[in-house]
Amino acid sequence: MGRRARSAAPRVAGLDTDTRNGVLDAMAASLIESRDAIAAANTRDCVSARATGLSAALIDRLLLDASRIEAMADGLRQVAAQPDPLGVDLAVMRRPNGLIIRKVRVPLGVIAVIYESRPNVTADAAAVCFKAGNAIILRGGSEAAASNAAICEAMTAVVGLPADAIQMIPTTDRAAVRSLLGLDQMIDLVIPRGGESLIRAVAEQSRIPVLKHYKGVCHVYVDRAADLDMALAIAVDAKCGRPGVCNAMETLLVHEAVAEAFLPRLADAMDAGGVELRGDERTRALVPKASPASESDWYEEYLDLILAVRVVADIEAAMRHIDQYGTRHSDVIVTADSEAALRFTTEVDSAAVYVNASSRFTDGAEFGLGAEIGISTDKLHARGPCGVEEMTTYKYVIEGNGQVRG
Amino acid sequence: MGRRARSAAPRVAGLDTDTRNGVLDAMAASLIESRDAIAAANTRDCVSARATGLSAALIDRLLLDASRIEAMADGLRQVAAQPDPLGVDLAVMRRPNGLIIRKVRVPLGVIAVIYESRPNVTADAAAVCFKAGNAIILRGGSEAAASNAAICEAMTAVVGLPADAIQMIPTTDRAAVRSLLGLDQMIDLVIPRGGESLIRAVAEQSRIPVLKHYKGVCHVYVDRAADLDMALAIAVDAKCGRPGVCNAMETLLVHEAVAEAFLPRLADAMDAGGVELRGDERTRALVPKASPASESDWYEEYLDLILAVRVVADIEAAMRHIDQYGTRHSDVIVTADSEAALRFTTEVDSAAVYVNASSRFTDGAEFGLGAEIGISTDKLHARGPCGVEEMTTYKYVIEGNGQVRG
Numbered sequence: 001m002g003r004r005a006r007s008a009a010p011r012v013a014g015l016d017t018d019t020r021n022g023v024l025d026a027m028a029a030s031l032i033e034s035r036d037a038i039a040a041a042n043t044r045d046c047v048s049a050r051a052t053g054l055s056a057a058l059i060d061r062l063l064l065d066a067s068r069i070e071a072m073a074d075g076l077r078q079v080a081a082q083p084d085p086l087g088v089d090l091a092v093m094r095r096p097n098g099l100i101i102r103k104v105r106v107p108l109g110v111i112a113v114i115y116e117s118r119p120n121v122t123a124d125a126a127a128v129c130f131k132a133g134n135a136i137i138l139r140g141g142s143e144a145a146a147s148n149a150a151i152c153e154a155m156t157a158v159v160g161l162p163a164d165a166i167q168m169i170p171t172t173d174r175a176a177v178r179s180l181l182g183l184d185q186m187i188d189l190v191i192p193r194g195g196e197s198l199i200r201a202v203a204e205q206s207r208i209p210v211l212k213h214y215k216g217v218c219h220v221y222v223d224r225a226a227d228l229d230m231a232l233a234i235a236v237d238a239k240c241g242r243p244g245v246c247n248a249m250e251t252l253l254v255h256e257a258v259a260e261a262f263l264p265r266l267a268d269a270m271d272a273g274g275v276e277l278r279g280d281e282r283t284r285a286l287v288p289k290a291s292p293a294s295e296s297d298w299y300e301e302y303l304d305l306i307l308a309v310r311v312v313a314d315i316e317a318a319m320r321h322i323d324q325y326g327t328r329h330s331d332v333i334v335t336a337d338s339e340a341a342l343r344f345t346t347e348v349d350s351a352a353v354y355v356n357a358s359s360r361f362t363d364g365a366e367f368g369l370g371a372e373i374g375i376s377t378d379k380l381h382a383r384g385p386c387g388v389e390e391m392t393t394y395k396y397v398i399e400g401n402g403q404v405r406g
Numbered sequence: 407m408g409r410r411a412r413s414a415a416p417r418v419a420g421l422d423t424d425t426r427n428g429v430l431d432a433m434a435a436s437l438i439e440s441r442d443a444i445a446a447a448n449t450r451d452c453v454s455a456r457a458t459g460l461s462a463a464l465i466d467r468l469l470l471d472a473s474r475i476e477a478m479a480d481g482l483r484q485v486a487a488q489p490d491p492l493g494v495d496l497a498v499m500r501r502p503n504g505l506i507i508r509k510v511r512v513p514l515g516v517i518a519v520i521y522e523s524r525p526n527v528t529a530d531a532a533a534v535c536f537k538a539g540n541a542i543i544l545r546g547g548s549e550a551a552a553s554n555a556a557i558c559e560a561m562t563a564v565v566g567l568p569a570d571a572i573q574m575i576p577t578t579d580r581a582a583v584r585s586l587l588g589l590d591q592m593i594d595l596v597i598p599r600g601g602e603s604l605i606r607a608v609a610e611q612s613r614i615p616v617l618k619h620y621k622g623v624c625h626v627y628v629d630r631a632a633d634l635d636m637a638l639a640i641a642v643d644a645k646c647g648r649p650g651v652c653n654a655m656e657t658l659l660v661h662e663a664v665a666e667a668f669l670p671r672l673a674d675a676m677d678a679g680g681v682e683l684r685g686d687e688r689t690r691a692l693v694p695k696a697s698p699a700s701e702s703d704w705y706e707e708y709l710d711l712i713l714a715v716r717v718v719a720d721i722e723a724a725m726r727h728i729d730q731y732g733t734r735h736s737d738v739i740v741t742a743d744s745e746a747a748l749r750f751t752t753e754v755d756s757a758a759v760y761v762n763a764s765s766r767f768t769d770g771a772e773f774g775l776g777a778e779i780g781i782s783t784d785k786l787h788a789r790g791p792c793g794v795e796e797m798t799t800y801k802y803v804i805e806g807n808g809q810v811r812g
Contacts, residue, residue: 010753093774099763101773108785109755188785209615209786230808237810345803347416349515357505357806366811367507367802368499379514379594379799380615381787393785396773397751400763402636404643405772 001137001167002186005110008135008164013107015133017084019160024080024127026158028073031123034154035069041150042119049143061117062144072123072151075371079127082370085389086133100399105392107133109188112180113373114139114202116194119147125191126155126166128373132391135165137180137187141194142171181206189391193374196301211386213377215301216246216329218359221318221344223335224255228262230356231334232269237358238332240273244303246375247330247362251298251308253318256282259311263287266309275305282311298325315340319347326350328377330359351377351384407543408592410570411516414541417568419513421539423490425566430486430533432564434479437529440560441475447556448525455549467523468550478529478557481777485533488776491795492539506805511798513539515594518586519779520545520608522600525553531597532561532572534779538797541571543586543593547600548577587612595797599780602707617792619783621707622652622735624765627724627750629741630661634668636762637740638675643764644738646679650709652781653736653768657704657714659724662688665717669693672715681711688717704731721746725753732756734783736765757783757790 015023031038042064049059064072091103111134113125122138129136140148152168155161169176181190184207191211192202203210220238222231238249254262259282267287270277277283278297279290290309297308298321312318315333322331332354333344341355352362364372364385372385382390421429437444448470455465470478497509517540519531528544535542546554558574561567575582587596590613597617598608609616626644628637644655660668665688673693676683683689684703685696696715703714704727718724721739728737738760739750747761758768770778770791778791788796 010755014752095772095774099767106755209784211786227808233808233810237812241811341805346420349416349512350801352802352804354804355806357804357809358811360811361505361804361809362802366501368501378615380617383799384802393789395756396758396768396790398758398760398763398767399747400761402633402639403763403767404639405647405764405766406643 001169002110002180002183004164005135005137005167006186008162009107009109011162012130012135012165013133015162017086020084020131020133021080023158023160024076024131026160027123027127027155028076028080030154030158031069031073031076031151034150035066038064038069038147038150038154039066041146044146045144054143058117058143062119062147064119064147068120072120075120075124076127079131079371079388082131082388084131085392090394097403098401099403102397103394104397105394108391108393110135110137110186111391112137112139112187112190112208114177114190114192114194114198116141116198117143119144119151121193122148122151122168123155124371125193125373128371128388129391130165131388134391137167137169139169139177139180140171145171178205181208184208191374209381211374211376211378211382213246213329213375215327216248216375216377217250217299217301217325217327218247218330218332219251219253219322219326220249220332220334220359221312221315221322222252222254222258222262223315223333223337223340224257225337225340226255226258226334227336228258228265231262232265234332234334234356234358235266236269236273238360239270239275239307240305241358241360243305246301247359248303249307249332249359250300250302251310251325253310253312253321255315255318256311256313259283260286263309270307273305275307277307277309279309280311283309301327315343319344322348322350328379329375330354330362332357332359351375407573407575408516408586408589411541411543411573412592414568414570415513415515418536418541418571419539421568423492426490426537426539427486429564429566430482430537432566433529433533433561434482434486436560436564437475437479437482437557440556441472444470444475444553444556444560445472447552450552451550460549464523464549468525468553470525470553474526478526481526481530482533485537485777485794488537488794490537491798496800503809504807505809508803509800510803511800514797514799516541516543516592517797518543518545518593518596518614520583520596520598520600520604522547522604523549525550525557527599528554528557528574529561530777531599531779534777534794535797536571537794540797543573543575545575545583545586546577551577584611587614590614597780615787617780617782617784617788619652619735619781621733622654622781622783623656623705623707623731623733624653624736624738625657625659625728625732626655626738626740626765627659627718627721627728628661628664628668629721629739629743629746630663631743631746632661632664632740633742634664634671637668638671640738640740640762640764641672642675642679644766645676645681645713646711647764647766649711652707653765654709655713655738655765656706656708657716657731659716659718659727661721661724662717662719665689666692669715676713679711681713683713683715685715686717689715707733721749725750728754728756734785735781736760736768738763738765757781
């Protein structure tokens with residue numbers, strides 16, 4: 001499978017923009033045409049999942065109804081409509097000796113995506129990687145095996161898609177992932193998508209470079225110069241908008257000068273949203289119903305209606321906290337003080353650093369980057385939301401007329 | 407040491423352009439002022455090296471005379487004179503909701519460089535990493551221990567350099583490298599510089615991302631439409647210019663239609679350069695004095711006056727050979743056929759792909775990128791010559807006025 005993907009890669013890379021976009025549109029049409037077969041396969045997955053006692057939340061993730069199949073097809077069409085990242089000169093250097101050196105954006109080659117329950121990842125990941133001219137190997141979760149196979153079958157039935165450009169590893173083959181992760185001569189990048197344990201396992205076993213996102217322990221720091229109405233609105237959005245996602249706030253830090261004015265209002269708003277507060281001592285002095293936060297709370301990615309709260313002496317202490325406990329995902333300062341804002345955005349070492357806005361915007365579509373295949377908390381290669389452009393690399397193409405170095 | 411580097415990183419990142427350049431110029435001056443101490447330390451290293459029976463070639467690599475110390479200082483001044491990669495907006499996105507999203511180039515953080523005999527790497531690597539706003543941990547080879555320590559002492563004596571911005575691991579501490587490679591919470595990138603065994607050992611042990619360059623098995627393909635005089639000049643330059651470096655040619659491929667006209671001339675020129683030829687059967691039919699090439703020759707990075715030669719049926723066969731045996735470093739086509747050139751530059755998956763020029767130009771200075779810390783054969787993060795700009799990453803800085811996602 002690795003060898004087949006490797007040999008498919010130049011054929012995918014060689015397709016022109018219109019052909020790649022046409023294939024993506026045809027895949028969208030094929031998903032719609034195959035919706036009955038996909039829905040039937042998905043029903044089989046859901047029945048098995050219920051039989052094995054999967055939670056209602058996980059079954060909801062698994063479910064594909066007509067509107068979700070339509071949304072998948074829409075996603076493919078949106079990727080088709082995005083600008084082509086390939087064939088772009090990132091730099092051109094004309095050297096004194098006459099050499100013309102172009103730094104050209106090119107596909108990475110072969111990308112493997114290993115993911116868990118949601119079957120729509122099958123279409124999304126394939127689309128983003130293919131748009132960037134890559135061959136792809138998919139490996140989904142066992143609960144969604146029939147759905148994933150049906151989606152993959154519909155997509156690969158499209159005329160114009162090179163053979164082996166999109167391949168799926170059957171989930172029944174348990175040894176396959178481990179051997180896949182050793183194929184560093186065949187595969188250029190592995191992207192794990194799912195829970196922390198999946199990502200750690202892939203990162204530890206892989207001999208292939210991994211683009212990953214561990215946890216999103218995101219902070220909102222309410223500065224002494226914050227507009228407290230704005231801070232409250234941002235905190236509520238960042239915590240309650242969708243608590244189960246990686247760009248949700250997990251810890252709120254508040255400057256001691258505004259803690260007394262802010263925290264009781266925060267407590268009321270969070271109470272209304274059904275959020276449990278866990279505070280340090282100074283927080284609990286102002287919000288008695290908050291339970292005590294332990295050291296481990298500062299590291300916690302709750303992904304739930306729970307919020308850790310800490311009073312800090314100044315911006316310095318807030319940034320130290322973020323450096324020590326954060327995961328370099330998305331962090332926010334709320335302040336009207338432009339010097340404090342500059343300091344925070346300069347010194348906080350996270351993929352996305354916000355001034356006066358919710359952390360919930362860390363997302364490829366919200367950034368205007370189009371479809372996203374994940375949010376990287378790595379610092380090498382790509383950081384933050386990763387879309388089509390991040391699935392590319394570059395090479396230098398040098399044209400001469402006989403130059404030698406001598 | 408890792409913790410100290412981590413805490414130095416924001417202080418280095420916070421220095422403005424003039425301060426960083428001033429420190430680099432002051433380091434250059436300090437190297438010149440300390441030249442007697444550096445030369446004396448180097449003499450101790452050379453005496454020990456001779457006593458342990460190190461080869462003359464390796465002792466030459468180790469040697470620092472007055473002109474080489476001057477060259478090191480010059481290198482520092484050149485890095486100071488390069489444009490600052492930091493503080494540049496790589497993209498600015500103004501979103502319909504009023505968010506301003508800037509993709510800003512920032513330092514990587516902490517970089518570790520593990521290298522072998524040449525003591526000038528101490529100054530070069532520190533300069534490139536520091537220019538890009540990073541803290542650095544150096545670990546040199548034991549033969550150069552005294553020289554490296556003296557160079558590091560001269561550089562770190564400079565006023566304005568933050569404490570712990572440049573640290574050196576003593577080579578007497580053998581367990582240190584292994585424990586360093588586990589510090590993925592402290593160090594952002596490891597760059598091994600040296601022989602293949604060092605690089606493989608670092609890549610296998612490291613939990614930190616590694617930017618590496620394995621072997622340079624570079625090819626020159628002489629197409630049927632080649633100007634044979636040009637092909638000969640390029641082949642001689644690529645093989646004989648400096649055979650011990652990674653961008654030297656190791657294998658020459660020649661189209662069967664021009665083999666008869668080209669190979670006898672090549673054989674004479676290589677003979678004059680003292681190069682031993684190893685050919686396939688068809689080559690040996692035209693060049694009887696070539697010894698037979700075995701399968702393993704195609705994989706070989708000779709780094710010596712030896713050249714493998716193969717006659718191929720067409721450009722397709724040449725590219726298949728390069729794909730199978732090459733190392734994705736630098737490969738050349740010599741041709742007057744622009745279609746063949748386009749096909750070669752599109753399909754050959756190497757960091758640098760040349761048309762009608764010698765592979766020997768793959769070098770940061772020759773590309774106009776300034777000082778280089780190595781040549782990456784990886785495809786993630788950075789490819790080809792890596793200089794100051796490749797020692798950076800980016801983050802997204804988002805400014806709002808209270809936006810929430812809802």
